[in-house]
């Protein structure tokens with residue numbers, strides 16, 4: 001039986017390019033005609049060491065990482081960074097920008113290590129915007145921000161310049177657009193969105209920052225140990241690093257982060273335009289802070305949401321249910337998702353609207369009133 005075509009809008013682990021999956025599948029059986037699976041090669045073999053090196057070089061090239069930064073591959077997910085950062089760098093106080101669920105998690109972990117200053121928060125409006133934090137006095141060792149709020153659907157487009165070390169969780173928009181690495185002292189990202197399969201966390205860290213760590217730490221919590229051992233202090237997430245390498249080669253072929261950014265803008269604009277046009281739906285995030293990676297929206301009549309999920313699923317649209325704390329829908333538009341999948345979702349939204357209006361007694365005038373009320 002033929003597998004139906006699926007359009008995977010899941011938030012993560014997320015869609016990867018088919019060609020990358022095919023190469024990964026073949027390497028699981030027989031890697032580079034070696035007769036060995038990528039799953040059973042020694043991480044200390046020269047062949048695998050060259051995979052680590054190539055992946056690092058691709059990261060450097062794609063994100064234009066300056067020479068005085070190190071690129072590390074760790075385990076423990078982005079969540080481990082929530083505690084590893086304060087363990088190393090929080091001496092007196094850490095400043096945090098509270099933009100949602102994952103920022104909150106980072107704040108919770110930092111509190112184990114010292115004082116936390118929440119410099120600004122968008123909690124008052126359910127994290128639907130990115131608070132301004134330009135003119136705030138920072139009496140802290142560092143500021144921590146989250147570039148893309150995966151659950152709430154907001155993204156930072158203008159990073160504040162703060163004058164203290166800036167650490168950023170870029171888990172859900174890394175490699176989706178260019179970033180000026182020099183604006184940050186430490187960037188981290190779980191691989192499972194735009195980089196590769198779950199299991200690896202990438203760190204880009206300014207070497208001078210590591211010199212400021214003035215304490216002895218457990219080895220697995222010490223960035224210096226991973227830097228000094230070129231990410232091979234212990235057994236690394238071999239498969240995740242390997243597939244990330246394949247995926248970054250794919251990204252380079254697509255024109256790098258500059259090329260894919262254009263596609264990501266088109267995909268996001270297409271979907272947001274439909275959300276704004278369609279009388280049944282409304283977007284959750286402040287327009288200026290709408291994420292290109294995770295689009296959150298709801299239905300004006302929430303009782304229709306289940307029906308729309310099923311309606312869309314019949315067209316192969318999966319992974320669009322909103323996070324449990326937010327509800328509604330969350331549509332993720334990571335790099336590997338083609339524009340065609342967005343067009344299919346948009347067509348489903350239009351058709352669903354048509355179905356509702358043709359099967360109801362709502363007159364055109366009422367429809368207009370509805371719309372006016374929605375945007376009032």
Ligand SMILES: Cc1ncc(COP(=O)(O)O)c(C=O)c1O
Pocket residue numbers: 012076077078079080102146148149150169170171172190191
């Ligand atoms: C922005 C952000 N930070 C942190 C995390 C947690 O990542 P992990 O599951 O790798 O610990 C996620 C996961 O989705 C995320 O989106």
